[in-house]
Amino acid sequence: FSNIIEEARLSARALIDYSDNLFNPTIRLGVTGLSRAGKTIFITALVHGLSRGGRFPIFESMATGRIAKARLEPQPDDAVPRFDYEHHLRTLIDDRNWPHSTVDISELRLVVDYQRKNGANRTLTIDIVDYPGEWLLDLPLLNQSYEQWAAESLKLSMQDPRVRLAGEWHAHLATLSPKGRENEQATLTAAKLFTKYLRECRDEQFAMSLLPPGRFLMPGNLAGSPALTFAPLDVPAGGEPPDGTLWAMMRRRFEAYKDVVVRPFFRDHFSRLDRQIVLVDALTAFNAGPEALHDLESALAGILDCFRIGRSSLLNSMFRPKIDRILFAATKADHLHHASHDRLEAILRRLVERAAGRAEYAGAAVDVVALSAVRATREAQVQRGHDRLPSIVGTPIAGETSGGDIFDGETEVATFPGDLPTNLEEIFKAGAFRGLAAGDAEYADYRFLRFRPPHIADRGPDDTILPHIRLDRALQFLIGDKLQ
Numbered sequence: 001f002s003n004i005i006e007e008a009r010l011s012a013r014a015l016i017d018y019s020d021n022l023f024n025p026t027i028r029l030g031v032t033g034l035s036r037a038g039k040t041i042f043i044t045a046l047v048h049g050l051s052r053g054g055r056f057p058i059f060e061s062m063a064t065g066r067i068a069k070a071r072l073e074p075q076p077d078d079a080v081p082r083f084d085y086e087h088h089l090r091t092l093i094d095d096r097n098w099p100h101s102t103v104d105i106s107e108l109r110l111v112v113d114y115q116r117k118n119g120a121n122r123t124l125t126i127d128i129v130d131y132p133g134e135w136l137l138d139l140p141l142l143n144q145s146y147e148q149w150a151a152e153s154l155k156l157s158m159q160d161p162r163v164r165l166a167g168e169w170h171a172h173l174a175t176l177s178p179k180g181r182e183n184e185q186a187t188l189t190a191a192k193l194f195t196k197y198l199r200e201c202r203d204e205q206f207a208m209s210l211l212p213p214g215r216f217l218m219p220g221n222l223a224g225s226p227a228l229t230f231a232p233l234d235v236p237a238g239g240e241p242p243d244g245t246l247w248a249m250m251r252r253r254f255e256a257y258k259d260v261v262v263r264p265f266f267r268d269h270f271s272r273l274d275r276q277i278v279l280v281d282a283l284t285a286f287n288a289g290p291e292a293l294h295d296l297e298s299a300l301a302g303i304l305d306c307f308r309i310g311r312s313s314l315l316n317s318m319f320r321p322k323i324d325r326i327l328f329a330a331t332k333a334d335h336l337h338h339a340s341h342d343r344l345e346a347i348l349r350r351l352v353e354r355a356a357g358r359a360e361y362a363g364a365a366v367d368v369v370a371l372s373a374v375r376a377t378r379e380a381q382v383q384r385g386h387d388r389l390p391s392i393v394g395t396p397i398a399g400e401t402s403g404g405d406i407f408d409g410e411t412e413v414a415t416f417p418g419d420l421p422t423n424l425e426e427i428f429k430a431g432a433f434r435g436l437a438a439g440d441a442e443y444a445d446y447r448f449l450r451f452r453p454p455h456i457a458d459r460g461p462d463d464t465i466l467p468h469i470r471l472d473r474a475l476q477f478l479i480g481d482k483l484q
């Protein structure tokens with residue numbers, strides 16, 4: 001009976017969405033990516049560019065002057081936090097600091113007044129939905145039992161480099177008796193150590209991507225709740241826990257996680273999206289080495305699975321996404337010389353193709369771009385001995401260190417990013433990408449420097465244009481057709 005009510009509720013909502021759309025064309029644009037991929041910066045730059053007349057030569061409706069105005073309006077969903085655009089923008093422009101990253105879902109409504117190609121004046125409403133990519137990677141859990149998930153998580157934690165980070169959690173796990181009485185304190189400790197392990201795998205040095213359950217890393221507003229307090233036990237994959245045991249308690253909470261966390265997200269948010277951009281920090285994965293890259297590929301496969309239409313019976317119509325365009329974007333391209341931007345794009349394309357396998361997207365168009373939503377560097381030729389090297393120039397964040405230097409956050413440096421290999425197999429080979437910098441030991445770790453946002457000179461009310469790389473191409477693919 002509750003299923004019938006649920007179906008009716010969803011149908012009613014779909015009808016409301018539909019009629020809204022009839023009278024007021026609206027698209028829901030999902031912005032996702034793993035933590036620190038660049039979601040917050042992307043949305044801030046997108047909204048700023050559209051509402052303040054950014055330089056977007058490839059975004060046709062804007063370049064030809066057909067967009068009259070874009071403005072923010074109150075968002076439709078009362079239960080979702082608002083994306084704090086104004087605060088993020090002030091931090092970026094006035095303080096020249098990067099704003100706080102995405103930790104929860106948030107939303108922002110942008111209304112665009114434009115002229116159709118035939119001359120008629122129209123309005124397009126864009127609801128931007130920002131959510132952690134970690135949450136998408138929870139989808140496979142719906143098909144798994146607690147025991148299957150526990151076995152898989154344990155197996156994964158035995159592989160390098162994960163096993164080096166799992167020691168403390170494994171040691172605690174060895175003290176637990178699954179068939180012993182349920183025990184809140186032991187469960188709390190297990191969950192804490194397991195989460196710590198996941199977090200360390202995520203660290204820039206290892207840059208692992210595939211670390212479910214997603215809320216353990218990105219709890220949103222659920223931090224500390226019982227549905228997030230469980231961990232894998234060493235139990236047989238097909239086993240049944242006796243009542244009242246630690247095992248039974250873990251299994252109950254795993255099921256609660258699926259019911260109160262995973263399903264509602266896919267039902268209430270994901271299934272309503274029309275367009276999706278998936279931001280990928282591929283450069284950090286390259287820098288961390290081949291294991292990180294393999295992990296990123298698995299994570300991309302997991303993310304692509306969520307978009308696959310006509311899936312197994314479990315994922316019924318409630319979850320069926322209506323997304324018809326998906327853009328994968330490699331972010332922070334401003335860390336590379338422009339000669340490597342096409343290469344970065346080609347590598348991401350190969351990664352996505354490999355991850356996609358024989359996937360069918362039933363009409364969803366997939367594209368790939370390398371971009372920098374806010375460009376923090378500029379390019380220069382720097383004389384080194386007899387050579388003039390193509391380099392990038394930026395201001396490292398205060399406290400960043402390199403080769404014994406500690407940067408003060410004010411001084412610019414030139415770095416030599418080297419060329420990105422064109423061949424994915426080459427990058428997959430241990431150290432291929434690092435090797436490029438290693439040949440230039442003196443400058444090698446400049447590659448890893450984080451730069452401050454750019455200085456925007458002579459700001460006036462209409463002169464806060466943020467520099468970017470290929471943000472306009474992303475916009476053209478994501479919403480260009482809706483502004484014809």
Ligand code: GDP
Binds near residue numbers: 371
């Ligand atoms: P989120 O976790 O996906 O919301 O990630 P953010 O948008 O907060 O980005 C994480 C960090 O990546 C920022 O604090 C910046 O240091 C860096 N970053 C993001 N976008 C860019 C970019 O376009 N250029 C540069 N140089 N750094 C960026």
